Amino acid sequence: xxxxxxxxxxxxxxxxxxxxxxxxxxxxxxxxxxxxxxxxxxxxxxxxxxxxxxxxxxxxxxxxxx
Numbered sequence: 426x427x428x429x430x431x432x433x434x435x436x437x438x439x440x441x442x443x444x445x446x447x448x449x450x451x452x453x454x455x456x457x458x459x460x461x462x463x464x465x466x467x468x469x470x471x472x473x474x475x476x477x478x479x480x481x482x483x484x485x486x487x488x489x490x491x
Contacts, residue, residue: 427466432458433491439475460491 462472
């Protein structure tokens with residue numbers, strides 16, 4: 426099984442706050458991710474969200490929202 430790590434951010438307020446707090450020493454906050462997920466076999470993403478907890482979603486869906 427192939428495992429990759431995905432680093433992302435989106436336009437939701439939680440993502441913006443996490444990126445801001447994580448990147449206080451970095452000038453370009455657009456480069457600071459707020460989220461890490463695991464990609465399994467280039468198909469299934471395992472992630473944790475505030476509203477759903479841990480979930481598994483297809484990579485094609487995940488790319489649309491991150």
